[in-house]
Amino acid sequence: MKLRGLYAITDSQLLAGKFLSYVEAALEGGVTLLQYRDKSTDEARRLREAEALRDLCERYKTQLIINDDAELAARLNVGVHLGQTDGPLMPVRALLGRQAIIGSTCHAQVELAEQAAKEGASYVAFGRFFNSNTKPGAPACSLELLDQARSKLHLPICAIGGITLDNAAPLVAHGVDLLAVVQGLFGAESTAEVTRRARAFNELFKS
Ligand SMILES: Cc1ncc(COP(=O)(O)OP(=O)(O)O)c(N)n1
Numbered sequence: 014m015k016l017r018g019l020y021a022i023t024d025s026q027l028l029a030g031k032f033l034s035y036v037e038a039a040l041e042g043g044v045t046l047l048q049y050r051d052k053s054t055d056e057a058r059r060l061r062e063a064e065a066l067r068d069l070c071e072r073y074k075t076q077l078i079i080n081d082d083a084e085l086a087a088r089l090n091v092g093v094h095l096g097q098t099d100g101p102l103m104p105v106r107a108l109l110g111r112q113a114i115i116g117s118t119c120h121a122q123v124e125l126a127e128q129a130a131k132e133g134a135s136y137v138a139f140g141r142f143f144n145s146n147t148k149p150g151a152p153a154c155s156l157e158l159l160d161q162a163r164s165k166l167h168l169p170i171c172a173i174g175g176i177t178l179d180n181a182a183p184l185v186a187h188g189v190d191l192l193a194v195v196q197g198l199f200g201a202e203s204t205a206e207v208t209r210r211a212r213a214f215n216e217l218f219k220s
């Protein structure tokens with residue numbers, strides 16, 4: 014499966030009271046990957062929500078990725094996204110199997126991405142590219158880094174951090190395969206607007 018297009022990421026605060034309706038609206042507009050990102054320790058709720066997302070993703074033929082939690086990903090037989098402090102990648106690859114999608118945060122360092130590629134990552138994520146309300150403290154990354162990364166890496170490149178429909182086009186022009194978005198997608202006033210935004214993000218990959 015080609016990893017290219019919109020990578021929607023959930024946010025429990027932003028989506029409170031409208032979690033599944035907003036996610037479904039995004040899937041309706043077209044989502045290549047959907048990440049369940051919930052930084053809470055409420056295991057029961059996390060399992061319930063992740064199961065609901067897995068069922069929704071099956072209906073829309075979208076791949077579900079769990080943030081941080083390889084055990085939960087294994088339990089649901091879906092992919093996982095790991096940051097630099099979320100533990101080593103290789104045991105997770107062994108746990109989830111060869112087919113599983115495993116993403117790796119590489120901040121603004123091509124060397125981290127080369128290492129992740131060696132360890133079996135399915136895609137590498139660079140960011141943050143713009144100011145992010147969701148994660149204001151994330152280290153910054155530039156378009157020039159993408160040019161270097163594109164010339165050295167042979168796996169899909171994901172960009173994250175403050176991405177909106179107004180600023181995303183240059184990222185795609187610099188070789189990004191996946192646009193990972195929270196606020197720029199789900200910070201919308203209605204489900205119809207979420208669907209419109211999802212479609213518009215995907216259009217950026219067609220020109
Ligand atoms: C697609 C994608 N890229 C980067 C991140 C950030 O991961 P991490 O650095 O582990 O930070 P948290 O998201 O866990 O706070 C991501 N989740 N997804």
Ligand SMILES: Cc1nc(C(=O)O)sc1CCOP(=O)(O)O
Pocket residue numbers: 118120139140141142144145146147148151152173174175176193194195196197
């Ligand atoms: C979860 C996350 N990781 C980042 C990184 O740079 O590693 S930026 C980020 C937040 C993405 O949300 P938004 O689209 O609302 O900015």
Ligand SMILES: [Mg+2]
Pocket residue numbers: 080081094095096099
């Ligand atoms: Mg993490």
